[in-house]
Amino acid sequence: MTQRAPNSRLKDVVAESGWTYAALAHAVRKVASENGESLRTNKSAVDHWIAGTLPSGQTGQYLAEALSRRLGRVVTLDDLGLHSPASREEDDSIGLSIGPDPLGVLAWMWRADLDRRRFLSASAYSVAAAVLPLEHVRDMAARAATARAGGIAGNAEVAAVRDMVRMFTEMDERHGGQHGRSALVQYLMSDVAALCKGRFRTEEARQNMVSAAASGVHLAGWKAYDAGEQGLAQRYYLQSYALATDSGVLGHDAFVMRTMAQQGMKLHRPEHCLALAESGLSRVHGKVDAQTEALFAVTHAHALAKTGKRRSAIQEVERARVCLAAEQGDEMPFWALAWGPAIATVHSRTAKVFETLGDRRGAAEQYAMAAASRSPGTYARIVALDLVAQAEMQAAQGGVEQACATWRRAMDAMDGVHSVRTRKAVTAMRRSLTPFRARGLRCAQELDERAIDFLNG
Secondary structure (H helix, E strand, O other): OOEOOOOHHHHHHHHHHOOOHHHHHHHHHHHHHHOOOOOOOOHHHHHHHHHOEOOOOOHHHHHHHHHHHHHOOOOOOOOOOOOOHHHOOOOOOOOOOOOOOHHHHHHHHHHHHHOOOHHHHOOOOOHHHHOHHHHHHHOHHHOOOOOOOOOEEOHHHHHHHHHHHHHHHHHHHHHOOOOOHHHHHHHHHHHHHHHHOOEEOOHHHHHHHHHHHHHHHHHHHHHHHHOOOHHHHHHHHHHHHHHHHHHOOOOHHHHHHHHHHHHHHHOOOOOOHHHHHHHHHHHHOOOOOHHHHHHHHHHHHHHHHHOOOHHHHHHHHHHHHHHHHOOOOOOOOHHHHOOOOHHHHHHHHHHHHHHHOOOHHHHHHHHHHHHHOOOOOOOHHHHHHHHHHHHHHHHHOOOHHHHHHHHHHHHHHHOOOOOHHHHHHHHHHHHHHHHHHHOOOHHHHHHHHHHHHHHHO
């Protein structure tokens, strides 16, 4: 830690928050825990920071996020007087806004991502930024148009970008988020950004190109999410939303709002999740094909369950089921195919609704149906994670041997997948198996040995 002059900026913001030093330290530890780090921050540490000591590692980021949540606005390291001269170029607020030039913001983020800049990859999920799409919907007319100049592009170029995004998506699902990540960012930064800034033969071609770019940026966010880099993922999603809005393609911006709602629920940050899910659903209801609407309905159901609205959640699950059973009609749009077949996604999200509501048997059945609805070769990672979740529900009901069999199938699917989430799932599995290994249950012991080999591989 570096000693400097007393930090009056930090002192003033802490005073504005109304928190005691002990309460602030607790909030910092909580944010750190959400981001996979265990801190021992206490009121004495806060006192040292105000005296001029710089927090070590990513603690400054966690401090800024804790105060952002308390004050209801984005608080940056600069606001807290915590930028050292060497790190001033590292703008911790980059990407946490929706402006007229998302490609300009992304160019900066892409360079930082390729360089694996620690301050960005380890940035905290921002509750204050999660509300931005909702505010943006209410104030869309205030946005300026993205600047465009250069060569001429048309449907062939749009098809080429979609094909590349589809290829990267398939690679991501088969081999994990870290496979091909740098190549995706490089492709977006060079080819796609240049195409989006070019001239187009028709307005429809321009719209579809920007929408394809938004899908690519959404995938970059998904890869960061799979790596456990939640703050970076959120920034990518915000800029994907900005591009989707700029494209004018019906429903695409709502789909990114849906993703942001799901990220907040996964991180146990319910603020704005229900509003995001409701807003996304209302923007597409009756305007997209039935399968796509089912994706929005089941996410809305999950958000309702997370906020204790049990009856409404069950009604929305039924709504999603009815949508899936309806005549398919129009094809699903390109942007809605991010996670493969709609039926598999609806089963997986329905399982999460049932799990939230305490229906473990129903959740296990839905996770099994989700896994069975996807090709394990094409969707190896998500099939594995659905099977892991199914096994957890089976074990919670006392079906340990059945759970071990399902866990084995999950580990079969994980072979060759490089994903932080799959490693966390295997680590959690080992914890779940601990009491059964202690009792000498053979299937638990064999599975644990396999898990150790996987984690050491």
